Amino acid sequence: MKRVVVTGLGMINSLGLDKESAFSAIVEGKCGIKNIESFDTEAHTVKIAGEITDFDPLSVLDAKEAKKADRFIQLGLKAAKEAIADAALPEDFNRETFGVASASGIGGLPNIEKNSVVCETRGPRRISPFFIPSSLVNMLGGFVSIYENLKGPNLASVTACAAGTHAIAEAAKCIMVGTAEKMLVVGAEAAICPVGIGGFAAMKALSTRNDDPQHSSRPFDADRDGFVMGEGAGALVLESYEDAVARGATIYGELVGFGESGDANHITTPTMDGPLRAMKMAYKMAGEPKVDYVNAHGTSTPVNDKNETAALKELFGGKENCPPVSSIKGQVGHCLGAAGAIEAVVSLMAMRDGVLPPTINYTTPDENCDLDYVPNEARKADLNVVMSNSFGFGGTNGVVIFKKV
Numbered sequence: 001m002k003r004v005v006v007t008g009l010g011m012i013n014s015l016g017l018d019k020e021s022a023f024s025a026i027v028e029g030k031c032g033i034k035n036i037e038s039f040d041t042e043a044h045t046v047k048i049a050g051e052i053t054d055f056d057p058l059s060v061l062d063a064k065e066a067k068k069a070d071r072f073i074q075l076g077l078k079a080a081k082e083a084i085a086d087a088a089l090p091e092d093f094n095r096e097t098f099g100v101a102s103a104s105g106i107g108g109l110p111n112i113e114k115n116s117v118v119c120e121t122r123g124p125r126r127i128s129p130f131f132i133p134s135s136l137v138n139m140l141g142g143f144v145s146i147y148e149n150l151k152g153p154n155l156a157s158v159t160a161c162a163a164g165t166h167a168i169a170e171a172a173k174c175i176m177v178g179t180a181e182k183m184l185v186v187g188a189e190a191a192i193c194p195v196g197i198g199g200f201a202a203m204k205a206l207s208t209r210n211d212d213p214q215h216s217s218r219p220f221d222a223d224r225d226g227f228v229m230g231e232g233a234g235a236l237v238l239e240s241y242e243d244a245v246a247r248g249a250t251i252y253g254e255l256v257g258f259g260e261s262g263d264a265n266h267i268t269t270p271t272m273d274g275p276l277r278a279m280k281m282a283y284k285m286a287g288e289p290k291v292d293y294v295n296a297h298g299t300s301t302p303v304n305d306k307n308e309t310a311a312l313k314e315l316f317g318g319k320e321n322c323p324p325v326s327s328i329k330g331q332v333g334h335c336l337g338a339a340g341a342i343e344a345v346v347s348l349m350a351m352r353d354g355v356l357p358p359t360i361n362y363t364t365p366d367e368n369c370d371l372d373y374v375p376n377e378a379r380k381a382d383l384n385v386v387m388s389n390s391f392g393f394g395g396t397n398g399v400v401i402f403k404k405v
Helices: 019-027 071-087 109-122 131-135 139-148 160-177 194-202 241-246 273-285 302-316 336-353
Strands: 004-012 098-103 154-157 182-189 232-240 253-262 293-295 385-392 396-403
Touching: 004 019, 004 071, 004 160, 004 241, 004 336, 019 336, 071 139, 071 182, 071 232, 071 336, 098 139, 098 160, 098 336, 109 131, 109 194, 131 139, 139 154, 139 182, 154 160, 160 182, 160 232, 160 253, 160 336, 160 385, 160 396, 182 336, 232 241, 232 336, 253 273, 273 302, 273 385, 273 396, 293 336, 302 385, 336 385, 336 396
Parallel strands: 098 154, 098 182, 293 385
Antiparallel strands: 004 232, 004 253, 182 232, 253 396, 385 396
């Protein structure tokens, strides 16, 4: 099967509107979590999120088209355009063999909420005709394929917080078996709205550290009390190694392993076994290399961080053999279905720049979380192989491993 490499990257999150500014802020340990500005949180128990406050939808769509696209689609288009431009493709590339693998955990939740209220208060005849096409998860890939004129496979992953990582694997499979020559992966999420925040808060999944937003998300720290919602998008251009070399493309890394598994245990509580099996699958496929860095799922929830730590120790044969591990969710929050795509972009940029992104807000060690989490400050390191983990509600797990070419 064909080797698959990454030749273009794009990213937007609460710390930057493009990949370079966002990555730089992440490495510097800055935090994009703050008080929510997009709606009145007075009645809410959670009032904080990793919200993007300076994005203009008209930077990617005209005013008329922007009304047809939910915010997650708009953010996804921003990242996708950056990734395609970054890939520096020739003008005459074959658009019929260039596909899209999109991802989102929830999709157009703000639009669903808005139109539900309209239906209840003003009647069904007042529902927007753009409601359905702006809310469906696969419309992210639909919009991207239309605006970029990409006519290859058009796929969508809707696997909660593992969706972005699963989309990378799905795109790679298309190239490996020959149903596409190139694939654009784009994961996007924008669920910071009253029902989104209220719903996760009702599950007791979110941090309630409202008086200290900058220190609310604290992966692997003993005082963690839940995750913080984030929004954003990540995008990657994947193509065969042979095609990339032939056109002289810049290669960020080769996708050498991916793993997928199910917990078959609980709708929201993760296990150690499921994530471990996904890691083992990716690690075996990659040839069991020396992994230099793990970008952890690291949600800042009590159960996930403990289980992920235990799984990593099992995978690598003990604490002493584990590579450095960090989570960027302290900086940008948990971007749900976009997290895997964003964190894959960060992992590849970390390998490019030879730097370990820090786990910020790590102040109180937890006896169950005892690895090197690159606490609070980035470190220089020679990175040749990096792993990125994503685990989601429903017990769905995804892992990818990239190698420097």
